[in-house]
Amino acid sequence: MRVLEIRSVAGTVTVQDAGRPGFLAQGLSRGGAADPVALAEGAALLRQPAGSAAIELMSGALTAGVGQPTRIALTGAPMRATLTEGGETRPLAWHASHLLPAGAELSLKPGPEGGFGYLHLGGGIATPPVMGSRSAHLAGGVGGPLRAGDRLPLGVDKGGEVDLLLDPLPRFGGGRLRAVESLQTRLYGAEQIERLQRTPFRRDSHGNRMGVRLDLGGAEPFAAEGGLSIVSEIVQPGDIQVTGDGTPFVLMSECQTTGGYPRIATILPCDLPIVAQAAPGAELTIRLVDRETALQALRDAARALADLPRRLRPRVRDAGQIADLLAYNLVGGVVDAARPDHIEHPLHEDPP
Amino acid sequence: MSDPAAFPRIAPSGVDGLVVSFADRFDDAANRAALALRAEIDAEGWPELVETASSLVSTVLRFDPLGTHLEAVEERLARHLEGRDWSDAALPEGRRLLTIPAGFDPDVAPQIDEAAEAAGLPDRQAAIDSICTAELRVLTIGFAPGQPYIGQLPEAWDLPRQRSLTPRVPVGALGLAIRQMVLFAVETQTGWRHVGQTAIRLFQPEAPDPFVLRPGDALRFEPVSAARLAALTDDPMGGAGIGAA
Numbered sequence: 001m002r003v004l005e006i007r008s009v010a011g012t013v014t015v016q017d018a019g020r021p022g023f024l025a026q027g028l029s030r031g032g033a034a035d036p037v038a039l040a041e042g043a044a045l046l047r048q049p050a051g052s053a054a055i056e057l058m059s060g061a062l063t064a065g066v067g068q069p070t071r072i073a074l075t076g077a078p079m080r081a082t083l084t085e086g087g088e089t090r091p092l093a094w095h096a097s098h099l100l101p102a103g104a105e106l107s108l109k110p111g112p113e114g115g116f117g118y119l120h121l122g123g124g125i126a127t128p129p130v131m132g133s134r135s136a137h138l139a140g141g142v143g144g145p146l147r148a149g150d151r152l153p154l155g156v157d158k159g160g161e162v163d164l165l166l167d168p169l170p171r172f173g174g175g176r177l178r179a180v181e182s183l184q185t186r187l188y189g190a191e192q193i194e195r196l197q198r199t200p201f202r203r204d205s206h207g208n209r210m211g212v213r214l215d216l217g218g219a220e221p222f223a224a225e226g227g228l229s230i231v232s233e234i235v236q237p238g239d240i241q242v243t244g245d246g247t248p249f250v251l252m253s254e255c256q257t258t259g260g261y262p263r264i265a266t267i268l269p270c271d272l273p274i275v276a277q278a279a280p281g282a283e284l285t286i287r288l289v290d291r292e293t294a295l296q297a298l299r300d301a302a303r304a305l306a307d308l309p310r311r312l313r314p315r316v317r318d319a320g321q322i323a324d325l326l327a328y329n330l331v332g333g334v335v336d337a338a339r340p341d342h343i344e345h346p347l348h349e350d351p352p
Numbered sequence: 353m354s355d356p357a358a359f360p361r362i363a364p365s366g367v368d369g370l371v372v373s374f375a376d377r378f379d380d381a382a383n384r385a386a387l388a389l390r391a392e393i394d395a396e397g398w399p400e401l402v403e404t405a406s407s408l409v410s411t412v413l414r415f416d417p418l419g420t421h422l423e424a425v426e427e428r429l430a431r432h433l434e435g436r437d438w439s440d441a442a443l444p445e446g447r448r449l450l451t452i453p454a455g456f457d458p459d460v461a462p463q464i465d466e467a468a469e470a471a472g473l474p475d476r477q478a479a480i481d482s483i484c485t486a487e488l489r490v491l492t493i494g495f496a497p498g499q500p501y502i503g504q505l506p507e508a509w510d511l512p513r514q515r516s517l518t519p520r521v522p523v524g525a526l527g528l529a530i531r532q533m534v535l536f537a538v539e540t541q542t543g544w545r546h547v548g549q550t551a552i553r554l555f556q557p558e559a560p561d562p563f564v565l566r567p568g569d570a571l572r573f574e575p576v577s578a579a580r581l582a583a584l585t586d587d588p589m590g591g592a593g594i595g596a597a
Contacts, residue, residue: 024412025390025405026563027537028497028555130557140497141538142557183363183371231377232501234407234494236366258407258494266366291422294367298418 002068002157004121006150007105011060012208013146014136015125016118017053023131024234024257031137031254034058034116034209034276037169037305038076042120044308045073045097047160052124053134055146057117058208062108062146064119066100070154071122071162073097074108077115077172077277082107096315099162113172113279122157139210139254165315169304171273174203174282178271178289178297182239184262185288187224196222196264196286201248203278209254212275213247214240214284221246224262235259238267240286248286250275268294270301360385360433362426367417368402370425373410374438378530380504381439382409383491387568391444392432400425406567407492408501443489447597449570452535452550453590454526455581456480460549467528467545471508480575482506483526483533483548488571491532498555498563499537502571507531513543524550524590526573548573551581551590564589570597 018039019032033039033056043050055062057079074081074094081092085104092098092106100106108119127134136143146152185193204213222242224230235241239251241261250267251259252275265288267275278284289297359382365371372389375382386406393404393413403414415425456464456476468479483505490500505528513529519541521527527534527544534544537554550573554564565571576584576591584591 022403023497024403024414025493025567026497027494027499131562137497139538140557141555142497180367181364183365231375231409232407232494233371233410234365234405234412236369238366256495257405258492268367291364291367295417298367302418 002154007063012058013060016056020133041075055119073120076118079111079117080109115277123155126155174278179265182263205280232260385438385441388441449597453576454573463545503532551584553588
């Protein structure tokens with residue numbers, strides 16, 4: 001069996017697929033890739049099933065190699081990717097597929113904006129599924145981060161083209177988040193809901209696979225009528241909890257399943273990758289939409305994912321190509337891999 | 353229930369969920385109603401749902417928002433709720449009784465004495481007796497995988513959560529606040545007082561049935577010595593016995 005050999009690893013680097021839905025009643029959130037769009041883009045680039053497991057790097061770094069030529073794809077937040085073979089190192093374009101030759105070393109280092117980067121492998125990662133998924137669920141104690149020396153089995157790859165490029169679906173650099181009302185939205189009153197929608201939030205440096213805090217940037221905190229004494233309810237990814245200090249906190253794929261903080265709104269699942277990929281300091285705004293608009297947004301997002309395979313184009317090996325320039329520029333970047341901008345500590349809000 | 357006229361109340365949760373609330377604060381009857389409603393819907397197997405769950409006083413239904421109309425689920429739900437006295441719901445059938453050994457010596461349960469005093473009980477033994485003779489059940493499972501909220505303890509135990517969080521309690525710890533206990537499935541920080549310690553592992557991802565407890569299960573804690581508890585740590589079930597409730 002082909003394996004991917006992990007030679008060195010830093011930060012939170014895990015195997016992720018679409019996660020394990022269906023265990024809400026048992027206290028386990030779905031988990032899975034923080035940026036499911038990146039998962040779909042990788043699958044499209046390698047022309048393989050969307051559920052294939054990949055490696056997610058949360059501002060992490062990785063070096064790895066293979067014993068047999070292996071197709072790879074790089075998606076999500078751009079990282080500094082290089083390939084070293086026979087003493088020669090060359091940059092690899094992001095949002096692209098490549099052939100990783102036997103004996104070569106692939107190196108991924110944090111890009112300028114942080115976020116979640118993904119390494120996909122031809123045939124997918126074929127570790128034994130646990131409860132129907134290969135995803136590590138760090139908060140829930142399923143699996144764990146990758147370590148140097150790990151050998152990840154790969155599935156059968158029927159082969160296919162490499163050197164394909166894909167313009168990523170727009171979700172980087174922050175932006176507008178569409179949301180629907182949640183159970184406690186009305187406890188905030190019209191003035192606060194209006195203010196919620198015109199406050200330019202900044203993505204706080206506190207964020208991980210469980211949740212992301214939004215920085216108020218000096219704006220007035222939010223407060224529900226009746227204070228904080230609401231009974232604990234089931235919460236889900238996308239819910240915006242308002243914590244004790246009046247700050248919105250967006251629950252992400254690996255969140256807890258119950259919460260006692262009021263929820264001011266729920267971000268649409270199709271807009272959560274924007275939160276995941278926003279760099280600390282990036283501006284995020286919230287826009288409440290009605291149900292019909294929300295459903296149309298979900299339909300559009302599903303169509304965009306289904307369309308990915310049609311958007312592939314061959315990468316011309318030309319130094320003038322934008323994708324290559326991006327890769328070259330990143331090589332000269334000044335990101336310090338030892339100080340990833342994601343703070344890695346438990347971000348459980350409202351523990352029992 | 354809080355205001356009987358206002359409940360049960362149906363409200364959307366996100367784009368893919370409906371929540372039926374039976375109260376707006378914890379209430380034993382509302383919890384029974386939430387458990388019963390979920391059990392009934394699961395038994396009927398509504399094809400439009402992808403998942404159901406219950407929390408302390410509510411039931412959540414999840415569906416595929418693009419494949420199913422919210423209004424259709426809402427209507428079926430309203431029909432199901434109609435004309436029933438939910439304040440009198442019976443607990444689901446097939447519940448089990450788990451008897452779980454627990455240590456209460458201060459070296460494994462550092463806040464038992466403090467909690468006994470706060471509850472106005474004469475001494476540690478009175479606190480242990482009160483906890484171990486109470487008729488308890490799994491009110492809901494949540495926050496972390498397999499982790500139960502357990503209740504309800506006698507009124508004396510209506511203790512507020514601590515202002516400052518205990519930085520870390522071990523897996524299997526029993527935390528107590530607001531007449532409830534949490535039996536921790538993961539190592540965590542908490543505002544609940546650490547009053548007991550068990551050796552049970554409530555979430556075993558590699559096991560054929562990864563979750564030991566089910567919502568509604570009856571629970572009894574059996575006091576054991578610290579030495580006996582230490583001997584049980586090799587058993588993922590922590591010496592727990594399972595029978596019919």
